[in-house]
Amino acid sequence: MNKIETKNLNLYYGTFHALKGITMSVKANTVTALIGPSGCGKSTYLRLFNRMNDLIPGVKIEGDVLLDEKDIYNNKGMRIDELRKKVGMVFQKPNPFPKSIFENVAYGLRVNGMNHASFVEERVETSLKQAALWDEVKDKLKKSAFALSGGQQQRLCIARALAIEPSVLLMDEPASALDPISTAKIEDLIYELKNKYTIIIVTHNMQQAGRVSDKTAFFYLGDLIEYNDTNIIFTNPTDPNTQSYVTGRFG
Amino acid sequence: MSKNLKEKIAFWIFRILSLGVLLILFWILEFIFVRGWHMLSWDFLTKMPEDGMTKGGIYPAIIGTLYLVAGSMIVAFPLGVMAGIYIHEYTLDSFFKRFIKLMTNNLAGIPSIVFGLFGMALFVNTMKFGDSIIAGSLTLGLLALPVVIRVTEEALIAIDDSFRHGSYALGATKLQTVRKVILPMAMPNIITGLILSIGRVSGETAPILFTVAAYFLPKLPTSLFDQVMALPYHLYVISTSGTKVAESRDMAYGTALVLVLFVLILNLLANALRKYLGNKVKMN
Amino acid sequence: MISSGISSLAVLLIVIFLFREGFSLFSTSPLENKNIIVVNKTNPVSKLNAGQIKAIFDQEITNWKDLGGNNDSIILFTINDISNYFSDEEVGAEFEFLPDKLNALVDSNPTMLAVYQDKYLAKKFSGKIVNVAKNNIPDFIMGKQWFPTAEPAVQLGVAPLILGTLLVSFFAILFALPVGLATAIYMAEVADERLRKILKPVIELLAGIPSVVYGFFGLIVIVPMIHDVFNLPVGETALAGSIVLGIMALPTIITVSEDAIRNTPRSMKEASLALGANKWQTIYRVVIPYSMSGISAAAILGIGRALGETMAVLMVTGNAAVMPKSLLQPVRTIPATIAAELGEAPAGGVHYQALFALGCILFLITMAINIWVQAISTRRKMNK
Numbered sequence: 060m061n062k063i064e065t066k067n068l069n070l071y072y073g074t075f076h077a078l079k080g081i082t083m084s085v086k087a088n089t090v091t092a093l094i095g096p097s098g099c100g101k102s103t104y105l106r107l108f109n110r111m112n113d114l115i116p117g118v119k120i121e122g123d124v125l126l127d128e129k130d131i132y133n134n135k136g137m138r139i140d141e142l143r144k145k146v147g148m149v150f151q152k153p154n155p156f157p158k159s160i161f162e163n164v165a166y167g168l169r170v171n172g173m174n175h176a177s178f179v180e181e182r183v184e185t186s187l188k189q190a191a192l193w194d195e196v197k198d199k200l201k202k203s204a205f206a207l208s209g210g211q212q213q214r215l216c217i218a219r220a221l222a223i224e225p226s227v228l229l230m231d232e233p234a235s236a237l238d239p240i241s242t243a244k245i246e247d248l249i250y251e252l253k254n255k256y257t258i259i260i261v262t263h264n265m266q267q268a269g270r271v272s273d274k275t276a277f278f279y280l281g282d283l284i285e286y287n288d289t290n291i292i293f294t295n296p297t298d299p300n301t302q303s304y305v306t307g308r309f310g
Numbered sequence: 311m312s313k314n315l316k317e318k319i320a321f322w323i324f325r326i327l328s329l330g331v332l333l334i335l336f337w338i339l340e341f342i343f344v345r346g347w348h349m350l351s352w353d354f355l356t357k358m359p360e361d362g363m364t365k366g367g368i369y370p371a372i373i374g375t376l377y378l379v380a381g382s383m384i385v386a387f388p389l390g391v392m393a394g395i396y397i398h399e400y401t402l403d404s405f406f407k408r409f410i411k412l413m414t415n416n417l418a419g420i421p422s423i424v425f426g427l428f429g430m431a432l433f434v435n436t437m438k439f440g441d442s443i444i445a446g447s448l449t450l451g452l453l454a455l456p457v458v459i460r461v462t463e464e465a466l467i468a469i470d471d472s473f474r475h476g477s478y479a480l481g482a483t484k485l486q487t488v489r490k491v492i493l494p495m496a497m498p499n500i501i502t503g504l505i506l507s508i509g510r511v512s513g514e515t516a517p518i519l520f521t522v523a524a525y526f527l528p529k530l531p532t533s534l535f536d537q538v539m540a541l542p543y544h545l546y547v548i549s550t551s552g553t554k555v556a557e558s559r560d561m562a563y564g565t566a567l568v569l570v571l572f573v574l575i576l577n578l579l580a581n582a583l584r585k586y587l588g589n590k591v592k593m594n
Numbered sequence: 595m596i597s598s599g600i601s602s603l604a605v606l607l608i609v610i611f612l613f614r615e616g617f618s619l620f621s622t623s624p625l626e627n628k629n630i631i632v633v634n635k636t637n638p639v640s641k642l643n644a645g646q647i648k649a650i651f652d653q654e655i656t657n658w659k660d661l662g663g664n665n666d667s668i669i670l671f672t673i674n675d676i677s678n679y680f681s682d683e684e685v686g687a688e689f690e691f692l693p694d695k696l697n698a699l700v701d702s703n704p705t706m707l708a709v710y711q712d713k714y715l716a717k718k719f720s721g722k723i724v725n726v727a728k729n730n731i732p733d734f735i736m737g738k739q740w741f742p743t744a745e746p747a748v749q750l751g752v753a754p755l756i757l758g759t760l761l762v763s764f765f766a767i768l769f770a771l772p773v774g775l776a777t778a779i780y781m782a783e784v785a786d787e788r789l790r791k792i793l794k795p796v797i798e799l800l801a802g803i804p805s806v807v808y809g810f811f812g813l814i815v816i817v818p819m820i821h822d823v824f825n826l827p828v829g830e831t832a833l834a835g836s837i838v839l840g841i842m843a844l845p846t847i848i849t850v851s852e853d854a855i856r857n858t859p860r861s862m863k864e865a866s867l868a869l870g871a872n873k874w875q876t877i878y879r880v881v882i883p884y885s886m887s888g889i890s891a892a893a894i895l896g897i898g899r900a901l902g903e904t905m906a907v908l909m910v911t912g913n914a915a916v917m918p919k920s921l922l923q924p925v926r927t928i929p930a931t932i933a934a935e936l937g938e939a940p941a942g943g944v945h946y947q948a949l950f951a952l953g954c955i956l957f958l959i960t961m962a963i964n965i966w967v968q969a970i971s972t973r974r975k976m977n978k
C-alpha cells in the first residue's frame with residue numbers, strides 16, 4: 060500500500076507550468092529524497108502534500124494527490140487542518156515562533172484543541188526527546204526559542220512538527236542553513252524517525268541524499284526525470300541528466 | 311466553539327470595522343460634497359468676501375494659500391532634497407547619521423501648534439518680519455522639511471546600487487554620479503512626494519495662526535511682508551467666531567469643499583504619477 | 595553639506611526659542627503691569643502667592659488671620675478706589691501728589707492691602723511691600739486654576755489643561771486602536787488584493803484631510819449628535835474631541851501597524867498553518883505577538899498625533915479650562931489653549947510666556963514619545 064501518491068499531477072503558478080504530469084508513489088516508513096537544480100519544482104512538489112500551495116494566489120492544480128489512498132484535494136470529508144495534523148513540515152530556515160521553547164512545541168496541540176496540561180507536558184517532553192533536544196533544553200523550557208542556536212532551533216522545529224504525531228514528515232532542505240555538526244545530528248535524527256514516519260526530504264546535498272534516503276527522485280524543469288532506489292540513482296542512473304547532476308557536472 | 315467558527319466571527323468583526331473606516335470617510339466626504347456642492351461656482355472662487363464674509367467668494371483665501379504653498383516649498387524643497395541626498399548618498403559616520411535621522415523624525419513629530427509658537431517667536435518677533443507671508447512660509451517650510459527629506463531618502467533607496475557602481479566604473483565622481491544619474495532617476499518619485507507634502511502644507515492652520523493669517527483682508531498682498539487670508543484659517547474663522555456663524559454656514563461648506571477638493575486632486579495626481587512611473591520602471 | 599544637519603538645526607532653534615520664552619515665565623511675578631502689593635509696616639504678613647491674592651480679590655479670604663496675620667478684616671484698596679478717599683485736587687492733575695497720598699493712606703490703615711503700580715511708590719515710603727512669590731514650576735504644573743488674564747495676579751495652573759489633553763487623547767486612542775488594528779489586520783492578512791486596492795487610498799485620503807475640515811465636520815455633525823443623544827446643554831465636550839481625534843488618529847495607526855504585520859516572515863506564518871492552525875489562530879498566536887513592537891509603536895504614534903492636534907480639538911471641545919470630571923463636559927487641551935489665546939496675549943507678557951511654557955510641555959511630551967517609538971523600532975531591527 061502506498062502512503063503517498065500523485066497521479067499525472069500538473070501545477071501552474073498563473074500561466075507558469077511548474078510541475079508537469081508527475082506520477083510517483085511513496086511507501087510508508089521510508090525516506091525519499093527529492094533532488095534537482097534550483098527552481099525545478101522540488102519545494103512546489105513537497106508542498107502539495109500539506110496543501111501549502113493553496114495559500115499562493117493564482118495556483119492551479121490538476122491531477123490527484125493521495126494520502127493513504129484518499130484524495131486530499133477533491134475530498135469534502137477532508138478538512139485542511141486535519142490533513143496538516145497528519146502531514147508535518149520542517150522548513151529550510153529554522154522558524155520558531157516568538158514564544159518559549161515549551162510553547163513552540165505545544166503550539167500544534169493547542170491550535171488543535173488539545174489543551175489538557177499534563178497531556179501537553181507529556182507530549183512536549185516526548186517530542187523533544189524524539190528530536191534529540193530534551194537534554195539540552197529541559198532546564199530552560201520557559202526561555203524564548205530565539206535564544207537557541209540555529210541547529211537547536213531547527214531540532215525544535217522538528218519537535219514541534221512531531222508533537223501532533225503526524226504520519227508523514229515533509230522536510231524542505233532542513234539542514235542547509237546549519238553547520239556540519241548540527242547537520243549530522245539532523246541526519247541521525249531522520250534515520251531514527253524513519254521507524255515511525257514516512258519522510259520526504261528536499262536536499263541539494265548529494266551526500267546527504269545518499270546517506271539518509273531509501274529512494275531518490277530527480278526533478279528537472281518541472282519534470283520528474285528519474286525515480287528509483289537511492290543507490291541506483293547514485294551509481295547507475297538511466298538518464299544522462301541525472302548522471303551529470305549527481306556527479307556534480309551539471310551546467 | 312470550533313476554531314473555524316471563531317475564525318469566521320473574528321474575520322467578520324474585522325470586515326465590519328474596516329467597512330466602518332470606509333464609511334467614516336464616505337460620511338465626511340458626503341457631508342462636505344452634498345452641502346458644499348451648490349456653493350461651487352466661478353464667482354465663489356474669484357470674488358472677494360462680502361457682507362461680513364456671509365456672501366461673495368473666497369478669492370483672497372485661495373490666493374493666500376497658493377502663496378503660502380509656493381513660499382513654503384521654496385524653503386523646504388531645496389533644503390530637504392539636499393539634506394536627503396546627503397544623508398543617503400554620502401557615507402557619514404554612523405553615529406552622526408543616526409543622530410540626524412533621529413532629529414529628522416523628531417522634527418516630523420513636533421505638533422504643528424509648536425511650529426506656530428516657534429514661527430511667532432523667531433520670524434515674527436525676533437526677526438521683526440511681523441505677520442507676513444515670509445514668516446508664514448518659513449514656518450510652514452520648516453514643517454514640511456522632514457517630509458521632503460524622507461521622501462527624497464525613500465526615492466534614493468529605491469534606486470539600485472548597480473546604477474551608482476556603473477557610473478563610478480565609467481570614472482564619474484560622486485557629485486557627477488548624483489547629479490547626472492541618481493537625481494534624474496529619483497526626481498519623479500521625489501516630485502510625487504512633494505505633491506503630497508503640498509497637500510499637507512495647504513491644510514495646516516495652527517502654524518499660520520500667529521505668523522501670517524488674516525481674519526479678513528479684502529485685498530491681495532502686494533509684498534512678502536503683507537498678511538494674507540488662507541483657506542484653512544478662513545474655514546476656522548467663519549465656522550466658529552464672529553456673530554454671523556449661522557449666516558456664513560454656506561460659505562463654510564463651500565470653503566471646506568474647496569480645501570478637500572484641493573487635497574483630493576493632489577492625492578489623485580500623486581497616485582496617477584506613481585502608477586505611471588511604476589509602469590515605466592517595469593518597461594525598462 | 596550643512597544641509598544634512600538642517601533638521602537638527604531646526605530642532606535646536608525650536609528648542610532655544612521655545613524654552614527661552616517659556617522659561618522666562620519662571621523669573622517673573624504673577625502681578626501684571628508692574629503692580630506691587632503694599633501693607634502697613636506693622637502688618638505681620640510679608641509674603642503672598644498668586645492663589646492667595648486671587649482669593650482675596652474674590653472675597654474668599656477676608657481676614658488677615660487666614661494669611662497668618664492678626665484677626666482683622668482686610669480692607670482692600672486698588673487704584674480704582676482712589677476717588678473714595680481723595681478728591682481730584684488732592685491727587686493732583688498730573689497725579690503728582692498720588693504717591694504721598696497712597697503712602698499716607700496705608701500708613702493710617704493698619705489692615706489695608708493696597709495694590710498699585712510701582713511708579714506710584716512714594717519717595718519717603720513708610721509702608722511694607724509684600725513679597726509676591728514668583729511663578730514657579732510646581733505651581734505651574736499642579737495649579738488647578740487657569741486665569742491667565744486675572745487682575746491683579748494671573749493664575750497659571752495648567753493641571754486642567756494637561757488633564758484635558760490626556761483625557762481627550764486617551765479616549766481617542768481607546769476608540770482608534772481596536773478599529774485601526776482590526777483594519778490593519780484585515781488589510782494585511784484577510785482582504786484580497788482588490789479590496790486592499792480600495793482601502794489603501796481611502797486611508798491615505800483620510801490622512802490627507804486637513805484638521806480644520808475634521809474640526810468643521812465635528813462641529814456640525816458630531817457635536818449636535820452628542821447634544822441630542824446625551825441630552826446635554828452643550829454638545830461641545832471631551833467626547834466630541836475624542837471621537838474626532840480618534841478618526842484622525844486612524845490612518846497613523848492603520849499604516850504603521852499594517853506595516854509591522856506585513857513584516858512578519860512568511861515562513862513563520864506557514865509554520866503555523868502547517869501545524870494545523872487556521873488563519874485566525876495564526877494571526878493572534880503568531881502574527882500579533884511577532885509584530886507587537888510595531889503595533890505598540892503605532893499606538894504611541896497615534897497618541898502623539900492626538901496630543902498635538904490643535905484645530906479640530908479647538909473647534910469641538912468647548913474649551914472650558916476646568917478640571918475635567920467627565921467625558922460629557924467641555925474641556926480644554928494644551929494646543930487648543932495656545933491657539934485660542936496667543937493672539938490676545940501681548941508679546942513678552944506673563945500670559946505670552948505662559949503659553950510658550952505650555953508649548954514647552956507639549957514639545958517635551960511629543961519628543962519623549964518620538965524617542966520612545968524610535969527606541970522600539972531600532973530594537974525591532976536588531977532582533978531581525
Ligand SMILES: Nc1ncnc2c1ncn2[C@@H]1O[C@H](COP(=O)(O)OP(=O)(O)OP(=O)(O)O)[C@@H](O)[C@H]1O
Pocket residue numbers: 072075077095096097098099100101102103104115
Ligand atoms: N509563488 C510563486 N509564484 C510564481 N512562481 C513560483 C512561485 N513559487 C515558485 N515559483 C516558480 O516555480 C518553479 C519551482 O519553484 P520551487 O520553489 O518549487 O523550486 P525548487 O526546486 O524548490 O528550487 P530551490 O532548490 O531553489 O528551492 C520556479 O521556477 C519558481 O520560479
Ligand SMILES: [Mg+2]
Pocket residue numbers: 101102103231
Ligand atoms: Mg525549494
